[in-house]
Amino acid sequence: MIVLSKEKLPIQREQDVILFRNRIKELATKTGMSLVNQTKLITAASELVRNMLRYGGGGVTQLEIVSKNSIPGVRLTFKDEGPGIPDVQQAMKDGFSTGKSLGLGLPGAKRLVNEFDIKSEPGKGTTVTITRWKNGL
Ligand SMILES: Nc1ncnc2c1ncn2[C@@H]1O[C@H](COP(=O)(O)OP(=O)(O)O)[C@@H](O)[C@H]1O
Ligand SMILES: [Mg+2]
16 A cells, blocks of 8 residues: 555534545545545545544544555545543444434444544544545445
C-alpha cells in the first residue's frame, strides 16, 4: 500500500462536516471512483464523523489517497480523544446505542466500505480507519 496524498481536517463543529464531506468527494473523484461508491464512502464517513462529534467531543480526520496493486482508493481516519468505547464488539452490533439513536452508525459504516478498523481505549479515545477502493465491491 502506498500513500499518494495525505491531509488532515479538524472537526469541532457541525460546519466542519460540510467541508470534510466536500473534500472526500473531490479526492474520490480524483481516484475515478464511481458515483455509487463515492456515495457509500461519504455515507460511512458521515456516520463516523457524527459519532466523533457526539460521543468523542470532536477530533481530527485524516484524508488520504492510497494505492494497492495499482488500484487507487480513499482512506479516512477519525481520531478523537473522548471517553472511548468500553466494549467495541458490543458497539459494532446493529441496534446498540448509548445515545438513544438507531445504533446503526458503526455497523452500517463497516458494510459500506472495503476495509474497516476500530481501536478504542476507555479514557483515551477512539480511532476508526476506513478504506474504499476504486474497484471494491
Ligand atoms: N467516537 C466515539 N467515542 C465514544 N463512543 C462512541 C464513539 N462512536 C461510537 N460510540 C459508541 O458506540 C455506540 C454505537 O454507535 P453507532 O453505531 O454510531 O450508533 P448511534 O450513534 O446511533 O448510537 C454509540 O452509542 C456510543 O456509545
Ligand atoms: Mg452513530
